[in-house]
Amino acid sequence: MTMKADIVIIGGGISGAAIAYNLAKKGMKNIVVVEKRFIASGATGACGAGIRQQWGTEMNCKIAKMSCEFFENANEILGYEGDIEFKQGGYLLLASNEKEEEQFKRNIALQNRLGIASKALSLEEAKEIVPMLNTEGFVSAAYHHKDGHLNPFHTTLAFVKAAEKLGVTFMKYTEVTGIDVNGDEIIGVQTTKGYIETSRVVNAAGGQSQDIARMVGLELPIYSERHQILVTEPVDPILSTMVMSFTGNFYCQQVPHGGIVMGRGDAGEPRDGNINSGWHFLEEMARTITKLLPPLKKAMVIRQWAGLYNITPDRQPILGPVKEIKGFYLAVGFSGHGFMFGPATGILMSEIIMGEPTSIDISSLNLYRFDRGEMVFEPSVV
Amino acid sequence: MRIHEHPVLTYEKGREVEFTCNGEIVVGYEGETIAAALHAAGIKVLKHSIQNHRPRGFYCAIGNCSSCLMEVDGVPNVRICVEPLKEGMIVKTQEGKGALE
Numbered sequence: 259m260t261m262k263a264d265i266v267i268i269g270g271g272i273s274g275a276a277i278a279y280n281l282a283k284k285g286m287k288n289i290v291v292v293e294k295r296f297i298a299s300g301a302t303g304a305c306g307a308g309i310r311q312q313w314g315t316e317m318n319c320k321i322a323k324m325s326c327e328f329f330e331n332a333n334e335i336l337g338y339e340g341d342i343e344f345k346q347g348g349y350l351l352l353a354s355n356e357k358e359e360e361q362f363k364r365n366i367a368l369q370n371r372l373g374i375a376s377k378a379l380s381l382e383e384a385k386e387i388v389p390m391l392n393t394e395g396f397v398s399a400a401y402h403h404k405d406g407h408l409n410p411f412h413t414t415l416a417f418v419k420a421a422e423k424l425g426v427t428f429m430k431y432t433e434v435t436g437i438d439v440n441g442d443e444i445i446g447v448q449t450t451k452g453y454i455e456t457s458r459v460v461n462a463a464g465g466q467s468q469d470i471a472r473m474v475g476l477e478l479p480i481y482s483e484r485h486q487i488l489v490t491e492p493v494d495p496i497l498s499t500m501v502m503s504f505t506g507n508f509y510c511q512q513v514p515h516g517g518i519v520m521g522r523g524d525a526g527e528p529r530d531g532n533i534n535s536g537w538h539f540l541e542e543m544a545r546t547i548t549k550l551l552p553p554l555k556k557a558m559v560i561r562q563w564a565g566l567y568n569i570t571p572d573r574q575p576i577l578g579p580v581k582e583i584k585g586f587y588l589a590v591g592f593s594g595h596g597f598m599f600g601p602a603t604g605i606l607m608s609e610i611i612m613g614e615p616t617s618i619d620i621s622s623l624n625l626y627r628f629d630r631g632e633m634v635f636e637p638s639v640v
Numbered sequence: 641m642r643i644h645e646h647p648v649l650t651y652e653k654g655r656e657v658e659f660t661c662n663g664e665i666v667v668g669y670e671g672e673t674i675a676a677a678l679h680a681a682g683i684k685v686l687k688h689s690i691q692n693h694r695p696r697g698f699y700c701a702i703g704n705c706s707s708c709l710m711e712v713d714g715v716p717n718v719r720i721c722v723e724p725l726k727e728g729m730i731v732k733t734q735e736g737k738g739a740l741e
Contacts, residue, residue: 390741491717492737516737553740556715 276604282424304565349405465566492516
């Protein structure tokens, strides 16, 4: 079976769905999204779904702010019958030492300049927001009341449904097996469900973005690292705010249903695509979180899972075209924050693809910044 | 009616002990499950469903279905169908999903 598409988007996560929706809204026809499994089955569905505007680089702040403002009205904008469950209960970042405190102060100054009303808090003030917080080992905090978290499945589905209404085709359980190139032009995409003739491809493949890039001969300076998460049984509301520590290497939030979702990074995590769960994480996570939020000792863990961070050298995404292959676009390397950047990714990538000026200047997020040494390292990542 | 054989646990029926359920003194045997003791005492409503507040009782008996979650000695969401009874336990029906504090 051979199909024809004006553009093929690889990846049915938040990025792919948001790009498809925005392109369709701008009037593009014959958009096909190819997803290996089901919608949000990769990093999107596995993510902690925290939403924050408290970043350490101007670019990440701007992208996050744009996305957050979209999330505030996403149910209405996308005409979603469900609820994306955006809980704007704030986001509390804990500083473990003076160096981190200084970094937070620099970040807050940057954020405030960009219109993000984050502020520094003393530990006493932090405890007013999270009364059960054990502040031992921390020196201060940063907080932004408009940050929070939402449901990654509902959010992605909201984009998918809106895109489908505009005529986008989502091919699920369809794997891309190759991309055919003639000279420097794309001619088609091979999939397990047939051939798609197209001259444009968007790589939004999350943890598999390197594999997709290799299909057109591009080596991306990216690795995919496993990050694990667990969730407790649902309990009465006890945590209104998302809590995170970069040095402590954890984040924690309570979803509206009542389950408490938490995750942490680990330098020893595998980088070979492994997304199995391990008991080591369970032990470390339980130890960390019950020290931080002691009442959680009484909550039982009911489930554990993992996903892939697609990590670039400067922890900022790569967005835009490539010079080697005409019509090949990258929306990759989100380094653990692709979900919260999703709405902006959709808007900005659609502008680039349609040849319009971008709402935010993201030219510095091109693939070639690494070779040129023009990286701006994002300090605020777990 | 008293449950003597548990589907997945083996336990020794110990001495007769007292505990409380919502403040009422109940007698059971040490080591049997809390659910077995409550059932024998005629206490059939263990919790209420979250959304419609319908009564929920003893159901799977193997710690799987969450129909018997109660607060025991201040700990919410205890699966009383697999939790051994001890003397003096304070068992309460819990409202909502269980308070951690």
